[in-house]
Amino acid sequence: MILGDLAKCLLRDFIMNFKKEFKILLLFAGIFLLFYFLPIENIRLQQSLVEALALTKWYAQEHVLLCLIPAFFIAGAISVFISQNAVMKYLGAKANKLLAYSVASVSGSVLAVCSCTVLPLFAGIYKMGAGIGPATAFLYSGPAINVLAIILTANVLGFELGFARAAGAILFSIIIGLLMHLIFFKDEEERNNNAPAMVLGADEEGRPLYQNAFFMAVMVGILVFANWNSTNETSGLFYFLYTYKWVITALFSLGLGVILVQWFKIEWWKILVVAIITAIFALSIPAYPVAAFTIGVAGLTIILNTKEGEPQDWLQATWSFAKQILPLLLIGVLIAGLLLGRMGNEGLIPSEWISNLVGGNSLQSNVFASVVGAFMYFATLTEIPIVQGLIDNGMGYGPALALLLAGPALSLPNMLVIRSVMGTKKTLVFITLVVIMATITGYTYGMYF
Amino acid sequence: MKKLQILGTGCPKCNKLAEQTKEAAESLGIEFEIEKVTDITKIMEFGVMMTPALAVDGEVKVTGKVPSVDDIKKMIQ
Numbered sequence: 001m002i003l004g005d006l007a008k009c010l011l012r013d014f015i016m017n018f019k020k021e022f023k024i025l026l027l028f029a030g031i032f033l034l035f036y037f038l039p040i041e042n043i044r045l046q047q048s049l050v051e052a053l054a055l056t057k058w059y060a061q062e063h064v065l066l067c068l069i070p071a072f073f074i075a076g077a078i079s080v081f082i083s084q085n086a087v088m089k090y091l092g093a094k095a096n097k098l099l100a101y102s103v104a105s106v107s108g109s110v111l112a113v114c115s116c117t118v119l120p121l122f123a124g125i126y127k128m129g130a131g132i133g134p135a136t137a138f139l140y141s142g143p144a145i146n147v148l149a150i151i152l153t154a155n156v157l158g159f160e161l162g163f164a165r166a167a168g169a170i171l172f173s174i175i176i177g178l179l180m181h182l183i184f185f186k187d188e189e190e191r192n193n194n195a196p197a198m199v200l201g202a203d204e205e206g207r208p209l210y211q212n213a214f215f216m217a218v219m220v221g222i223l224v225f226a227n228w229n230s231t232n233e234t235s236g237l238f239y240f241l242y243t244y245k246w247v248i249t250a251l252f253s254l255g256l257g258v259i260l261v262q263w264f265k266i267e268w269w270k271i272l273v274v275a276i277i278t279a280i281f282a283l284s285i286p287a288y289p290v291a292a293f294t295i296g297v298a299g300l301t302i303i304l305n306t307k308e309g310e311p312q313d314w315l316q317a318t319w320s321f322a323k324q325i326l327p328l329l330l331i332g333v334l335i336a337g338l339l340l341g342r343m344g345n346e347g348l349i350p351s352e353w354i355s356n357l358v359g360g361n362s363l364q365s366n367v368f369a370s371v372v373g374a375f376m377y378f379a380t381l382t383e384i385p386i387v388q389g390l391i392d393n394g395m396g397y398g399p400a401l402a403l404l405l406a407g408p409a410l411s412l413p414n415m416l417v418i419r420s421v422m423g424t425k426k427t428l429v430f431i432t433l434v435v436i437m438a439t440i441t442g443y444t445y446g447m448y449f
Numbered sequence: 450m451k452k453l454q455i456l457g458t459g460c461p462k463c464n465k466l467a468e469q470t471k472e473a474a475e476s477l478g479i480e481f482e483i484e485k486v487t488d489i490t491k492i493m494e495f496g497v498m499m500t501p502a503l504a505v506d507g508e509v510k511v512t513g514k515v516p517s518v519d520d521i522k523k524m525i526q
Contacts, residue, residue, distance in 0.1 A: 084499055084513055085513075088498065088499070117460075117499065117500060119458065119489060120458060120489060120497075120498055120499070120500045121498050121499070123489050123490070123493050123498070124493060124497070124498025124499075125498070127493050128493070128496060128498070129498075320461060320462065324460075324461055417489055420489065420490060421489060421490065421493075
């Protein structure tokens with residue numbers, strides 16, 4: 001008997017292990033075949049590989065230190081210091097409807113910093129809170145207007161497109177929400193009667209609103225001026241701002257130092273030491289302000305890490321954003337470079353295909369961009385290098401905006417989750433509305449820019 | 450036997466909460482089981498929207514953040 005059991009057990013282990021091991025074997029075989037047949041001597045592939053590296057180098061030089069790193073600190077600060085409960089109050093079942101729509105359309109900038117929180121929040125607002133209208137409004141605008149997305153879109157694709165993306169997302173999220181509410185008005189009333197209650201954590205005593213606002217404004221100031229681009233003008237306000245951009249950045253950084261001492265109770269001498277070292281770097285090698293900037297960030301990191309409580313929480317949140325997003329972005333940029341290349345240099349996909357499908361600003365191009373965007377899955381922020389590659393290959397600005405709007409809001413995997421929350425019919429209507437709205441926004445934008 | 454449920458769709462923060470909870474429960478030396486609730490509709494039944502969240506014996510103790518191990522100990526006891 002015992003022997004028989006043992007044999008059974010061993011057999012089961014063997015089968016289970018075999019299943020697991022077999023997957024690994026398949027993976028190895030796949031990678032082996034890929035390299036076995038890799039047409040490395042093909043000139044086009046060689047050029048594309050160089051393009052992938054060149055694009056990644058450009059990102060590393062232009063976007064990581066001055067843009068992404070401050071953006072991570074801002075996103076971390078938002079997720080730690082801004083009370084989400086305070087925002088959710090306006091999205092509850094008893095909330096004022098008008099207010100609920102406005103809050104839902106803009107709160108993504110604060111609540112959707114991590115893309116994995118968007119769907120639970122959407123489901124919560126739908127099931128326990130203000131209902132289908134505000135829930136779908138939040139779902140549409142959230143991923144497009146989170147701080148990181150806005151900052152990187154404006155930094156890589158230009159201010160106009162960044163602004164159009166945020167404004168388009170907010171405006172059309174309200175319209176989509178209202179339409180969903182009107183279409184499914186009857187269902188809503190029945191459902192509301194047996195909704196579970198929303199559990200919100202206790203409201204913690206945070207710092208006053210004006211302090212938070214000031215703190216965020218100073219960090220946004222650092223971000224904006226460190227990235228201030230030169231213009232063609234040689235006089236006027238913008239030229240003045242460009243000439244003194246590092247002085248202005250330094251002043252904002254000084255402001256941040258004062259805030260850290262006053263409101264975060266950081267020891268003043270720590271800030272002073274970092275400020276002096278940063279200043280020495282800035283004055284001794286003025287040709288490379290990036291060096292001083294990096295020293296300043298490193299100093300800030302050490303200071304935050306040596307102070308328990310809020311400063312450490314802030315650093316931890318910042319670090320978890322960086323850990324989550326940087327690897328995805330690296331892979332996204334490499335793949336975008338390989339497939340799409342850069343301006344004037346084709347990647348693996350011929351430019352002609354792209355300009356045929358989404359070139360110009362025809363209705364057809366916009367529809368195509370919206371539909372593809374709706375179904376395709378973009379890992380956090382990777383829509384940006386991909387859209388950049390497409391624009392360099394001849395995609396029009398209208399379709400680009402359509403893709404940016406429909407892309408992060410929907411993907412095949414999250415459609416399935418949305419369906420499990422609100423059913424097939426409502427999901428289909430929502431997808432249709434997203435595609436239509438993204439198309440209209442893109443088309444309108446394309447006519448003017 | 451305490452039933453510790455981690456509510457979350459599987460983002461890094463949820464895994465961190467699971468780790469910290471395990472650590473807290475082990476250091477208290479109590480009998481416990483940890484369950485990860487990843488299905489969004491089940492999470493909604495708890496009334497939770499801000500993930501990750503921790504429920505002890507079916508009662509939600511914290512939402513939307515990962516508390517320190519010491520704080521979790523207090524919630525479990």
